Amino acid sequence: MPTAALQIKVSPVQFSRLASSRTAWLETLSDFLAFPSISAIPSHRPDMAAAAEWLANHLARIGLRHAQVLPGIQGGCPSVYADWLLSPDKPTLLIYGHYDVQPVDPVSAWCTPPFKAALIGDSLFARGASDDKGQLFIHLNAMESYLKTWGRLPINVKIWIEGEEEINSPTASAFLMREFERLKADAVLISDTEMINADCPSIIYGLRGNLTAELEVLGPGRDLHSGRYGGGVYNPLQALCEMLASMQDRNGRVAIEGFYDRVNPVLSPDVSLQGCKCCQLKERQILEALQVDTPWGEPGFSLQERITSRPALTINGLQGGYNGPGAKAVIPSRGTAKFSFRLVPEQSPRHVAMLLKRHLARCTPPGVKTRLTIGKGASPVLLSLDHPVMQAVAGAFRKTWGKAPVLARSGGSLPVVEVFQKQFQVPVILMGFGLPSDAIHAPNEKISLSQFFRGIETVIYFFAEYAKL
Amino acid sequence: MPTAALQIKVSPVQFSRLASSRTAWLETLSDFLAFPSISAIPSHRPDMAAAAEWLANHLARIGLRHAQVLPGIQGGCPSVYADWLLSPDKPTLLIYGHYDVQPVDPVSAWCTPPFKAALIGDSLFARGASDDKGQLFIHLNAMESYLKTWGRLPINVKIWIEGEEEINSPTASAFLMREFERLKADAVLISDTEMINADCPSIIYGLRGNLTAELEVLGPGRDLHSGRYGGGVYNPLQALCEMLASMQDRNGRVAIEGFYDRVNPVLSPDVSLQGCKCCQLKERQILEALQVDTPWGEPGFSLQERITSRPALTINGLQGGYNGPGAKAVIPSRGTAKFSFRLVPEQSPRHVAMLLKRHLARCTPPGVKTRLTIGKGASPVLLSLDHPVMQAVAGAFRKTWGKAPVLARSGGSLPVVEVFQKQFQVPVILMGFGLPSDAIHAPNEKISLSQFFRGIETVIYFFAEYAKL
Numbered sequence: 037m038p039t040a041a042l043q044i045k046v047s048p049v050q051f052s053r054l055a056s057s058r059t060a061w062l063e064t065l066s067d068f069l070a071f072p073s074i075s076a077i078p079s080h081r082p083d084m085a086a087a088a089e090w091l092a093n094h095l096a097r098i099g100l101r102h103a104q105v106l107p108g109i110q111g112g113c114p115s116v117y118a119d120w121l122l123s124p125d126k127p128t129l130l131i132y133g134h135y136d137v138q139p140v141d142p143v144s145a146w147c148t149p150p151f152k153a154a155l156i157g158d159s160l161f162a163r164g165a166s167d168d169k170g171q172l173f174i175h176l177n178a179m180e181s182y183l184k185t186w187g188r189l190p191i192n193v194k195i196w197i198e199g200e201e202e203i204n205s206p207t208a209s210a211f212l213m214r215e216f217e218r219l220k221a222d223a224v225l226i227s228d229t230e231m232i233n234a235d236c237p238s239i240i241y242g243l244r245g246n247l248t249a250e251l252e253v254l255g256p257g258r259d260l261h262s263g264r265y266g267g268g269v270y271n272p273l274q275a276l277c278e279m280l281a282s283m284q285d286r287n288g289r290v291a292i293e294g295f296y297d298r299v300n301p302v303l304s305p306d307v308s309l310q311g312c313k314c315c316q317l318k319e320r321q322i323l324e325a326l327q328v329d330t331p332w333g334e335p336g337f338s339l340q341e342r343i344t345s346r347p348a349l350t351i352n353g354l355q356g357g358y359n360g361p362g363a364k365a366v367i368p369s370r371g372t373a374k375f376s377f378r379l380v381p382e383q384s385p386r387h388v389a390m391l392l393k394r395h396l397a398r399c400t401p402p403g404v405k406t407r408l409t410i411g412k413g414a415s416p417v418l419l420s421l422d423h424p425v426m427q428a429v430a431g432a433f434r435k436t437w438g439k440a441p442v443l444a445r446s447g448g449s450l451p452v453v454e455v456f457q458k459q460f461q462v463p464v465i466l467m468g469f470g471l472p473s474d475a476i477h478a479p480n481e482k483i484s485l486s487q488f489f490r491g492i493e494t495v496i497y498f499f500a501e502y503a504k505l
Numbered sequence: 506m507p508t509a510a511l512q513i514k515v516s517p518v519q520f521s522r523l524a525s526s527r528t529a530w531l532e533t534l535s536d537f538l539a540f541p542s543i544s545a546i547p548s549h550r551p552d553m554a555a556a557a558e559w560l561a562n563h564l565a566r567i568g569l570r571h572a573q574v575l576p577g578i579q580g581g582c583p584s585v586y587a588d589w590l591l592s593p594d595k596p597t598l599l600i601y602g603h604y605d606v607q608p609v610d611p612v613s614a615w616c617t618p619p620f621k622a623a624l625i626g627d628s629l630f631a632r633g634a635s636d637d638k639g640q641l642f643i644h645l646n647a648m649e650s651y652l653k654t655w656g657r658l659p660i661n662v663k664i665w666i667e668g669e670e671e672i673n674s675p676t677a678s679a680f681l682m683r684e685f686e687r688l689k690a691d692a693v694l695i696s697d698t699e700m701i702n703a704d705c706p707s708i709i710y711g712l713r714g715n716l717t718a719e720l721e722v723l724g725p726g727r728d729l730h731s732g733r734y735g736g737g738v739y740n741p742l743q744a745l746c747e748m749l750a751s752m753q754d755r756n757g758r759v760a761i762e763g764f765y766d767r768v769n770p771v772l773s774p775d776v777s778l779q780g781c782k783c784c785q786l787k788e789r790q791i792l793e794a795l796q797v798d799t800p801w802g803e804p805g806f807s808l809q810e811r812i813t814s815r816p817a818l819t820i821n822g823l824q825g826g827y828n829g830p831g832a833k834a835v836i837p838s839r840g841t842a843k844f845s846f847r848l849v850p851e852q853s854p855r856h857v858a859m860l861l862k863r864h865l866a867r868c869t870p871p872g873v874k875t876r877l878t879i880g881k882g883a884s885p886v887l888l889s890l891d892h893p894v895m896q897a898v899a900g901a902f903r904k905t906w907g908k909a910p911v912l913a914r915s916g917g918s919l920p921v922v923e924v925f926q927k928q929f930q931v932p933v934i935l936m937g938f939g940l941p942s943d944a945i946h947a948p949n950e951k952i953s954l955s956q957f958f959r960g961i962e963t964v965i966y967f968f969a970e971y972a973k974l
Contacts, residue, residue, distance in 0.1 A: 076831035139833055145727075167730075203831050230733065244732060248832040257796020258614075259947030263713060263917035264699065266847045267757055267817030268808050270801040273842075274753060274820055281750040284743060286870055288736055327726020327838075332739040332872040339737050348736030351743055352835050357822035362545035362672050363717040363843060363880055364608055365917075366821050366946050369796075373742075374832060378735045401755055403801040411832055448732035448834075477835050478728030 048181035052492045057181070062160065062485075064094065065173045066153035068135075069162040075113055075136035075203045084113045084199050087135050091116045091197060098176060099183035100195065109207035109214065113199030117218065120179070121192045126503055127425075128192035130221035130460075132452060133172030133228065134201035137164035138477045145479035159482040167476035170483035171227040171469055171491070172197060178495035190503035194221055198452070201228070204246060205451040206412045212459050223425045224456045225498075227491065229446050229468025232340075233321060234487065237433040237494075239426070240466035241419045242344065242445030243453060245379035247388050248352075248411035251279065251396070252372045255404050260367040270403025273356045273371040279406075280351055280373055282399050283392075288333040288342070290349050290377075292395040298382040303337075303345050325473040344445035348378045376411075378447055385413025414451035423463040428501035436494045467494070517650035517965045526650070527958065531629065533563065534642045535622035537604075538631040544582055544605035544672045553582045553668050556604050560585045560666060567645060568652035569664065578676035578683065582668030586687065589648070590661045595972055596894075597661035599690035599929075601921060602641030602697065603670035606633035607946045614948035628951040636945035639952035640696040640938055640960070641666060647964035659972035663690055667921070670697070673715060674920040675881045681928050692894045692971075693925045696960065698915050698937030701809075702790060703956065706902040706963075708895070709935035710888045711813065711914030712922055714848035716857050717821075717880035720748065720865070721841045724873050729836040739872025742825045742840040748875075749820055749842055751868050752861075757802040757811070759818050759846075761864040767851040772806075772814050794942040813914035817847045847916055854882025883920035892932040897970035905963045936963070 051057055071087035074080040088105045095103035100118035108114050113136065121128065140150040140163050148154035153162040164170065175195070182189050196219055200206060212219060229240045255272035285291050319339045323331060333342035342348070356371025358364035377388055389410050400406050421443060433441040446466070456464050469491035475481045520526055540556035543549040557574045564572035569587035577583050582605065590597065609619040609632050617623035622631040633639065644664070651658050665688055669675060681688060700707045724741035754760050788808045792800060802811035811817070825840025827833035846857055858879050869875050890912060902910040915935070925933050938960035944950045 077829060139827060139829055258944055260795055261946040262819040262821060262845060263847055265795060265812050266819040266916060267815055268802045268812035269797050271819055273823050277746040277749040280746040326729055326734060328738050330872045333737045343734050343737035346736055350731040350735040350740055350836055352731060352833055353826035353828040354742050354823045354840060355828040358608060359822040359824040360546060360608055364821055367819055371823055374827060376731060378732055403799045447735060475727055477730040
């Protein structure tokens with residue numbers, strides 16, 4: 037539905053470059069970023085519902101059809117759906133994104149309020165700016181560019197925006213089962229990953245799996261005075277540290293028996309970054325973007341390999357005892373840790389969960405009890421790259437970045453990718469525009485505006501290329 | 506100042522047994538327990554001042570002289586002083602206590618509000634009920650019993666109640682220097698320790714020292730996504746667990762090089778509980794009171810020895826990363842631990858601090874930085890028991906408990922005891938009435954009413970015995 041001012045022929049790419057378009061998009065995205073749609077925290081459920089409602093309205097506003105909120109499965113968070121299916125002889129693309137975001141603590145570490153988008157220099161700061169509200173808007177803005185100029189999309193599009201990605205998409209499989217007819221497509225496009233760096237467009241073909249766990253160690257039935265009883269009671273915090281330290285050696289090699297049994301000690305050389313000089317040289321740059329001084333990790337592998345193609349164990353949270361000002365002479369009665377494994381394609385969350393349980397059963401000292409809670413895991417995935425749609429992706433990147441994308445693996449997990457693979461059996465395209473410096477899952481998350489606008493152009497070109505296949 | 510009703514001759518002990526006295530005392534103590542006088546938390550400074558003011562008024566009310574609040578040293582918390590010095594030919598006793606209390610978290614674990622005293626069965630529950638507001642009131646009530654019946658005390662008494670004991674009495678030494686003339690006495694009496702059990706009155710002749718420390722481990726400059734970067738960045742929580750686990754073996758033996766160099770591997774047999782059948786049999790009972798199933802600690806020593814006569818290391822607090830509901834995929838940028846050593850007489854806080862620094866310097870992995878903050882330590886003490894005043898103590902216990910007190914060491918620390926020893930060079934009497942089940946420093950702290958009232962009687966008898974010396 038082009039406006040009067042746009043009756044002069046403007047292409048979708050030209051439209052996306054107009055200052056007026058860009059200003060409007062940043063304002064709209066800022067409105068979307070204002071919803072504290074934190075899926076992990078139950079008290080934010082009303083914010084989730086409000087964000088979904090707002091999003092469905094926005095999809096209708098830009099000209100998509102059938103925009104609606106679809107109820108969640110088993111009390112889960114709702115999804116948002118819309119489509120544009122008026123090119124009967126063209127392929128159908130399913131775009132997936134998520135409107136939920138990570139928790140924001142430590143809030144004190146944020147320079148600007150996490151749910152009030154702040155434009156500073158080339159960056160828009162807010163929780164979700166990159167992961168995934170901002171990247172999702174790259175697609176919406178690309179589609180808006182088509183609909184506002186040519187009044188149509190060159191391909192058919194369906195869009196599914198879920199609200200549980202940051203909690204490992206626990207109901208995605210059941211949702212896809214229920215909505216199979218509505219969502220089925222010829223390919224799936226997701227922008228929820230990162231490029232190696234701003235000069236190096238990347239198609240991600242591998243994702244690590246994920247297994248989250250929470251370990252509670254219980255000691256004495258109540259807190260005890262550490263002066264009076266220190267040395268005579270097994271301290272649950274001591275046991276917790278010992279158990280966590282026992283799971284990994286100082287080089288980052290997981291020390292759980294059997295953990296590497298199925299892991300190929302040699303990385304497959306066929307698709308990798310070995311040939312990409314620009315990537316090989318950037319280890320120092322990656323560390324700088326992460327504000328890390330010293331490389332670390334499993335011996336015999338590069339940094340890029342360690343964070344994408346090798347499994348890892350990370351302690352995500354530790355808590356116990358007194359942590360206020362000064363000191364408290366206490367042997368606390370309990371301590372907890374949250375930790376997670378990233379898994380490579382030869383591993384399965386179920387098998388690693390079994391190995392973990394066995395390891396903890398062996399190393400729990402007699403003076404304490406433990407409670408282990410294992411989360412819903414995500415399987416690792418390797419994507420096929422030989423479908424013709426990948427040529428359209430490469431072509432789109434070449435037009436915007438002036439070079440072909442590198443093929444890379446990401447260390448992150450996208451549980452829904454495995455679900456798409458299994459249930460749809462169509463190509464899944466991971467066309468991410470995030471950068472390592474985006475600080476996703478951390479305070480001061482941001483998206484680079486140049487990545488954002490270049491991303492919109494890339495998606496516009498991709499639609500055009502895909503229509504030609 | 507006896508009231509009209511008490512003109513009939515009632516002895517101080519009889520007065521302390523009257524239901525009316527006891528009811529009034531519990532009400533007054535409850536008023537005192539209502540002040541959240543937590544010295545560790547700076548925001549409670551106004552509560553500290555209010556508690557001190559209230560206490561000075563109470564000391565005047567019961568008939569003591571010169572009751573006043575004395576300003577703290579170097580901005581420290583104020584002290585409360587009073588005296589009764591009208592027995593010129595009798596010895597002068599300095600009673601020491603403290604009106605500050607430990608923090609109350611986790612507040613959710615309290616069955617009743619920590620600053621609203623609750624009388625349930627034989628126990629009065631509140632923060633400070635035993636440590637040390639309740640035990641301090643044993644002395645005040647004993648003095649009130651004398652003053653309300655005979656109108657005088659059989660000895661001279663000074664009382665100094667400080668407000669910084671729970672933060673290791675950082676200014677006590679300077680305070681005693683400033684107030685030397687005002688406070689000097691022939692003996693010091695403190696009730697801030699425990700008896701072995703309710704049947705076993707105990708004089709404590711040894712206290713462990715204390716050294717508190719806080720370790721902050723700093724990793725990447727900001728939180729990182731643990732999927733994208735897990736395996737390539739040294740996690741500060743991992744390093745923290747490794748460093749803490751490296752400081753102690755699983756049997757509770759401190760693994761810091763040089764830690765035991767000065768520690769006598771054999772306990773001195775002269776004064777100990779070896780001969781006390783009632784104590785030797787109570788290991789299971791101690792564990793039950795602590796709600797602990799399994800004995801633990803340094804091989805070759807009994808539970809009682811481990812918690813009183815051997816050094817120990819306790820992690821008091823652990824914090825880092827995400828600890829809310831669900832999971833967060835994060836490599837946090839920092840983690841912290843609070844821990845403390847209890848030291849035996851051959852050790853000094855300064856030496857152990859040096860060993861700790863050396864140990865941490867050696868075991869800090871290259872990928873992280875650390876910040877170590879060491880608190881003001883307390884030296885361990887061994888008290889002489891051969892002063893005649895100890896016979897008066899033993900006599901008082903014999904009258905109330907029907908048996909001589911055992912001589913025991915306590916695992917706790919009372920920094921001020923070393924200061925008294927050094928600056929006054931007079932006997933220090935640790936006449937504690939607490940019980941292991943009092944849950945001091947923990948939720949649901951309480952004092953046993955039978956201990957409380959028996960304690961008052963013991964102190965009344967002690968004054969009388971001391972006057973006879």
